[in-house]
Amino acid sequence: MGIGNKLRLTSALSRMLHRRILYSSARSFTTTEGHRPTIVHKRSLDILHDPWFNKGTAFTMTERDRLDLRGLLPPNVMDSEQQIQRFMTDLKRLEEQARDGPSDPNALAKWRILNRLHDRNETMYYKVLIANIEEYAPIVYTPTVGLVCQNYSGLFRRPRGMYFSAEDRGEMMSMVYNWPAEQVDMIVVTDGSRILGLGDLGIHGIGISVGKLDLYVAAAGINPQRVLPVMIDVGTNNEKLLNNPMYLGLQQHRLENDEYIEVIDEFMEAVFTRWPHVIVQFEDFQSKWAFKLLQRYRNSYRMFNDDVQGTAGVAIAGLLGAVRAQGRPMIDFPKMKIVVAGAGSAGIGVLNAARKTMARMLGNNETAFDSAQSQFWVVDAKGLITEGREDIDPEALPFARKLKEMERQGLKEGASLVEVVREVKPDVLLGLSAVGGLFSKEVLEAMKGSTSTRPAIFAMSNPTKNAECTAQEAFSILGDNIIFASGSPFKNVDLGNGHVGHCNQGNNMYLFPGIGLGILLSGTPIVSDGMLQAAAECLAAYMSEEEVLKGIIYPPISRIRNITKRIAAAVIKEAVEEDLACGYREMDARELHKLNEEELMQYVENNMWSPEYPTLVYKDD
Numbered sequence: 001m002g003i004g005n006k007l008r009l010t011s012a013l014s015r016m017l018h019r020r021i022l023y024s025s026a027r028s029f030t031t032t033e034g035h036r037p038t039i040v041h042k043r044s045l046d047i048l049h050d051p052w053f054n055k056g057t058a059f060t061m062t063e064r065d066r067l068d069l070r071g072l073l074p075p076n077v078m079d080s081e082q083q084i085q086r087f088m089t090d091l092k093r094l095e096e097q098a099r100d101g102p103s104d105p106n107a108l109a110k111w112r113i114l115n116r117l118h119d120r121n122e123t124m125y126y127k128v129l130i131a132n133i134e135e136y137a138p139i140v141y142t143p144t145v146g147l148v149c150q151n152y153s154g155l156f157r158r159p160r161g162m163y164f165s166a167e168d169r170g171e172m173m174s175m176v177y178n179w180p181a182e183q184v185d186m187i188v189v190t191d192g193s194r195i196l197g198l199g200d201l202g203i204h205g206i207g208i209s210v211g212k213l214d215l216y217v218a219a220a221g222i223n224p225q226r227v228l229p230v231m232i233d234v235g236t237n238n239e240k241l242l243n244n245p246m247y248l249g250l251q252q253h254r255l256e257n258d259e260y261i262e263v264i265d266e267f268m269e270a271v272f273t274r275w276p277h278v279i280v281q282f283e284d285f286q287s288k289w290a291f292k293l294l295q296r297y298r299n300s301y302r303m304f305n306d307d308v309q310g311t312a313g314v315a316i317a318g319l320l321g322a323v324r325a326q327g328r329p330m331i332d333f334p335k336m337k338i339v340v341a342g343a344g345s346a347g348i349g350v351l352n353a354a355r356k357t358m359a360r361m362l363g364n365n366e367t368a369f370d371s372a373q374s375q376f377w378v379v380d381a382k383g384l385i386t387e388g389r390e391d392i393d394p395e396a397l398p399f400a401r402k403l404k405e406m407e408r409q410g411l412k413e414g415a416s417l418v419e420v421v422r423e424v425k426p427d428v429l430l431g432l433s434a435v436g437g438l439f440s441k442e443v444l445e446a447m448k449g450s451t452s453t454r455p456a457i458f459a460m461s462n463p464t465k466n467a468e469c470t471a472q473e474a475f476s477i478l479g480d481n482i483i484f485a486s487g488s489p490f491k492n493v494d495l496g497n498g499h500v501g502h503c504n505q506g507n508n509m510y511l512f513p514g515i516g517l518g519i520l521l522s523g524t525p526i527v528s529d530g531m532l533q534a535a536a537e538c539l540a541a542y543m544s545e546e547e548v549l550k551g552i553i554y555p556p557i558s559r560i561r562n563i564t565k566r567i568a569a570a571v572i573k574e575a576v577e578e579d580l581a582c583g584y585r586e587m588d589a590r591e592l593h594k595l596n597e598e599e600l601m602q603y604v605e606n607n608m609w610s611p612e613y614p615t616l617v618y619k620d621d
C-alpha cells in the first residue's frame with residue numbers, strides 16, 4: 001500500500017477513533033442544555049490570545065477541531081477545576097521555594113517575567129534579551145530552562161508552538177495548517193525523551209524548543225514570526241508524570257519501534273509539505289532515536305541533530321583551542337590523549353567528529369583514520385568500553401579498545417573512570433555523561449598526573465547540577481594552569497594572588513544558530529558534513545592567539561551575534577563550494593557564487609532580523 005493511501009486510511013481511522021474519545025470526554029464541558037453557545041468571529045491563535053474566549057487546556061477536542069485549535073495546545077484536556085488546581089499548586093510552590101526551596105527562585109521568577117513579556121510584545125522581549133544576553137541567556141536557556149521544563153505543568157500559561165501527539169496520527173497533514181504563519185524558517189523539535197541531563201520530561205520538553213529558538217532569534221536574527229517550537233508527544237516513560245493528574249501530555253508509555261517512526265515520519269512529511277524550505281533541528285531525543293532519525297532524514301530533508309552534530313562541532317573547536325592554549329599548533333591535535341565520559345548521542349557525536357578531524361590532519365587515509373582511533377578512551381555507565389564488552393552499542397563499537405592493548409596499559413573491560421585517568425594520564429578529560437559530580441576529587445586528583453603541559457577539563461553536561469564538576473572544584477584541585485569549559489555557565493574563579501581561573505562555556509549555542517542561518521541563506525537542500533566542519537573550524541579560529549593563551553577558548557556570550565554571523569558565512573561558503581547552494585529570495589545561486597568574503601558577511605548581516613518596531617497601518621481586505 002502506498003504511503004499516501006496508508007496515511008489516508010490511518011487518517012480516517014484516527015478520525016473515527018477520535019470522535020469516540022471526543023464525545024465521551026466532551027460531555028462535561030459542552031454547553032449545558034438551555035445555554036446558548038457564544039458566537040465567536042475568530043479561530044485558532046486569535047481565540048487563545050483573547051482573554052474573553054480563551055479556555056486554555058479546557059478546550060474540548062471537538063471545540064479544538066471546530067475552532068482550528070488542534071495541535072496548538074497540549075493534548076491532555078483539563079476541566080476548569082483541574083486548571084485552577086494546577087495554577088494554585090504553582091503559585092504555592094513559588095512561596096515554598098522563596099522560603100527554602102531546592103531551586104533558584106530568583107531565576108524562575110525572572111523567567112516568568114520575561115515569559116510574560118514574550119507573550120505581550122516580542123519585539124521588546126528580544127530587545128531586552130539581546131541587550132542583556134549575558135544575564136538572560138542563563139534564564140531563557142541552560143540552566144534555568146531545565147528548571148522550567150521540570151516545572152512546566154505548573155508554569156504553562158499561554159501555549160507557544162505546536163504539539164503533535166500520538167493521538168493526532170493521520171491528522172498532522174491538515175493540522176499543520178492551524179499554525180497561523182504563512183512562512184516558517186526554523187523548527188526546533190523534541191520528543192522530550194532526554195531533556196538536557198534531566199531525562200524523560202515528556203511534554204514539558206517543549207521548553208527546550210522554545211529556549212533554542214530564543215537563541216535563533218537573539219543570536220542569528222531569525223525573524224521571530226518565522227520560528228516554530230514543536231513537541232512530539234508519543235507518551236512518556238517517566239512514572240512520576242504518568243501518575244501526575246496535572247500532567248499536560250499523553251499519559252501512556254512511549255511508542256516504540258515502527259509506531260514511533262511512523263509518528264515522526266508523518267510529522268516530517270506534514271511540515272515539509274506546508275513549508276518545503278523549513279529547517280528542522282532535532283533536539284534532546286534519547287540517543288537510540290537521535291542517530292536513527294538523523295540517518296533516516298539527513299539525505300532527504302533540511303535537518304540536523306543539534307546534540308549529535310552541533311555538540312561535536314563545539315567540542316572540536318574547544319579541543320583545538322586547548323591545543324593552541326598549550327602554545328602548540330592545531331596540527332598537533334592528533335597527539336592528544338582524550339578520555340571521554342559518556343557514550344550517548346553527544347559523546348559519540350564528539351568522538352566521531354574528533355576522530356575524523358585527527359584523520360584529516362594525519363593525511364586523510366585509512367591508516368590515518370585507524371591510528372586516530374587509538375587517541376580515545378571511552379568510559380560509560382559500565383566503565384571503560386573495550387572489545388570485551390557484551391552487547392556493545394554499535395555506535396560505540398568503533399571506539400572500543402582492544403583487550404590486549406588495555407592489558408598492557410593495566411586496564412580491563414569496565415575499568416572505572418579514575419583508573420582510566422590514572423593509567424592514561426590524558427591531555428583532555430571530557431564529560432558528556434549527564435552525571436553531576438562524576439569528576440570527583442579523586443578523578444581530578446588523578447588528572448594531576450596528566451602528561452600535558454596544560455590539561456583540559458570539559459564538564460559539558462547540562463544543566464549546572466549535572467555538570468561533571470564545577471569550575472571551583474577543577475581550579476582548586478588542579479590550579480590555574482588548566483583549560484576549563486562547561487556546558488552551563490560558571491563564574492570565573494578567583495584563585496588569589498591575582499590569579500583567575502577562566503571559565504569557558506562549551507555549549508552548542510555557539511554553533512547551531514550559525515548553522516541554521518547559513519543553511520537558510522545558502523538555500524542548501526541538505527546539511528552536509530562539510531558544512532558542519534566549516535562551522536566548527538570557523539569557531540575554532542575565532543579566538544585570538546592572545547586570548548587562547550589566557551585559557552579563553554570560546555567567545556563570551558556577549559559576542560554571540562558576531563560569531564553566529566561568521567559561522568553562517570562559513571556554512572554558505574561551503575555550500576557554494578559543494579555546489580549545494582540554491583540561493584535565498586532574490587539572491588540566486590549564481591549571485592551567491594560571485595560574493596567575496598566581505599560581501600558574504602554583508603549579505604548575512606542584511607538578512608538578520610533586529611528587534612525594531614515597524615510602522616503599522618490598517619488595511620481592510
Ligand SMILES: NC(=O)c1ccc[n+]([C@@H]2O[C@H](COP(=O)([O-])OP(=O)(O)OC[C@H]3O[C@@H](n4cnc5c(N)ncnc54)[C@H](O)[C@@H]3O)[C@@H](O)[C@H]2O)c1
Nearest residue numbers: 196197342343344345346380381433434461462487507508
Ligand atoms: N554542552 C553541550 O553543548 C551539550 C550538548 C549536548 C548534550 N550535552 C549534555 O550531555 C549530556 C549527555 O547527553 P546524551 O544525549 O549523550 O545523553 P545519553 O543519556 O544518551 O548518554 C549519557 C551517557 O553517559 C553514560 N554514563 C552514565 N553514567 C555514567 C558514569 N557514571 N560514568 C561514565 N559515563 C556514564 C551513559 O552510559 C551514556 O553513554 C546531557 O547532560 C546533555 O545536557 C551537552
Ligand SMILES: O=C(O)C[C@H](O)C(=O)O
Nearest residue numbers: 142196284307462507508
Ligand atoms: O541545551 C543545551 O544547553 C545544550 C545541549 O543541547 C544539551 O542538550 O545539553
Ligand SMILES: [Mg+2]
Nearest residue numbers: 196283284307
Ligand atoms: Mg540538546
